[in-house]
Ligand SMILES: Cc1ncc(C[n+]2csc(CCOP(=O)(O)OP(=O)(O)O)c2C)c(N)n1
């Protein structure tokens with residue numbers, strides 16, 4: 001009965017925020033802690049109603065600092081946990097996002113982006129948190145972020161986010177936007193058996209309390225995860241720590257630890273990255289877009305093709321880690337790179353850095369979708 | 385100088401990470417006393433040791449998590465309480481205790497403190513109040529008496545401090561007590577008692593920080609501060625938490641009221657459950 005309530009198999013008509021919440025339920029999320037903020041609030045509201053139905057915890061926290069800390073505590077005790085917010089809340093979560101990286105606690109953080117900075121345009125879309133998602137917490141680290149372009153992907157990528165988080169013991173961000181969050185579309189929820197559940201790598205039996213919880217034995221650099229209350233008597237600290245989890249204030253241990261945490265994502269990037277290409281085979285002009293902007297880009301590229309322009313679209317489904325090898329390969333083949341994004345040039349910087357090529361930007365600070373016409377115009381100019 | 389003798393065994397070896405000794409605390413620091421009481425209470429409790437978890441924030445008091453040989457989480461400055469809340473709600477069988485300092489719990493973490501008390505979430509908080517930020521070197525904080533000196537208040541603290549029993553009682557905690565580091569028996573007993581009480585419990589322990597607070601406020605060393613506690617402490621029963629008398633000022637010859645200030649049965653926080661037919 002409860003399983004049936006977790007996975008609402010069938011065809012639905014729902015908005016992206018609700019689809020994200022249903023994705024969390026289908027993924028087995030048992031703890032949500034959040035604080036209301038437009039345009040993500042529907043996720044919290046939906047889960048407030050749905051989580052108690054499946055014997056799971058919904059709690060509205062006093063702020064986003066508390067939300068982020070609470071989902072980490074829950075995950076450290078074994079729960080699949082999630083929070084949802086928008087730009088101002090994401091800023092408040094940054095310190096504990098770094099704690100999640102350092103303690104290797106899996107969790108999912110959904111950011112339904114709005115026009116920013118500051119309070120900005122609360123009810124209108126933006127894509128200007130993508131660099132904050134990458135670098136917003138202090139220190140060197142790698143992060144995982146997915147960028148859905150439809151309500152269906154709000155569902156699908158939320159499930160993937162939980163799986164990647166558990167698999168690599170890392171926080172994973174869903175960088176939606178107001179358009180994708182509020183847009184009502186068809187969402188197909190598959191049967192329960194078709195929903196992937198990778199789970200966490202877990203240790204063997206407790207070993208006289210001498211277990212080393214941060215010792216890595218596998219090539220993927222992911223240590224097995226011990227949960228609270230299992231008898232291992234582990235210590236987790238945000239201080240630089242050795243394999244026992246004990247603080248170790250040496251430059252050597254620090255370098256080893258931070259390097260491993262970074263390589264844990266970099267070395268496994270191929271497993272994490274998701275992209276989608278349209279008309280790329282013979283493309284001389286490459287358009288790059290993600291999230292709701294990719295919808296406009298897709299239409300622009302289709303129209304340009306009808307006019308005989310050799311243009312293709314690369315849609316970034318994951319933003320971080322960045323698909324460096326793919327871009328280096330594409331840069332060899334195309335003459336022009338156009339990046340469309342609802343900010344004043346964020347992913348485009350990364351593309352420039354990796355390809356060593358100038359990019360043409362179709363930028364807008366946010367508040368409304370970039371229309372296909374703007375992208376088409378850039379394509380025409382490039383083709384001329 | 386006499387050679388330091390290290391004992392082969394300690395009664396708390398089973399529950400303290402002896403391999404992490406020596407600890408970082410200064411001579412005369414009160415934190416170790418409170419940790420010892422906590423450790424003893426765990427051993428004396430009816431709850432299996434492996435079900436106890438300790439969560440700390442950042443500060444000298446926050447280092448306790450690293451020395452306890454139980455599942456222990458040393459988190460970020462001010463966020464131990466919401467971390468503990470998540471952990472407790474995800475796994476209710478855990479006996480979840482937050483052990484941290486006055487600055488961590490009441491300044492940067494103050495919002496979480498009052499809201500956890502309001503919800504009456506079933507966690508225990510042990511707050512070492514040494515009237516200052518010890519770890520960062522003796523700055524004033526929300527518990528520093530007005531006029532007392534700190535490294536960021538060289539002319540004396542211009543601000544009024546919190547009265548923690550009042551704050552926590554008003555916020556809704558089920559159990560609120562205050563002791564000092566001379567009250568080792570009472571601290572241990574009240575921690576044990578807190579383990580048995582549903583809902584939010586808060587134990588404030590006044591503790592010397594000779595390096596951060598004492599030095600700047602004419603308290604010679606840890607022992608002298610302990611002596612002040614001994615001379616001035618007045619035990620209250622059914623204490624009225626509202627009085628200004630509850631404010632502590634070690635520099636004046638004023639009583640320090642200690643004891644239990646709240647012990648009641650507001651329902652503890654329970655996540656919503658619904659039956660679906
Ligand atoms: C976000 C953040 N701000 C500031 C600090 C620096 N800091 C470390 S400990 C501390 C104060 C701790 O005071 P308290 O909780 O009273 O602990 P004590 O050292 O007195 O036991 C501060 C401000 C920090 N670690 N993190």
Ligand code: SF4
Nearest residue numbers: 409410413444518593
């Ligand atoms: S600075 Fe103060 S609180 Fe910190 S260890 Fe030294 S005496 Fe204790």
Ligand SMILES: [Mg+2]
Nearest residue numbers: 485486516518
């Ligand atoms: Mg202090």
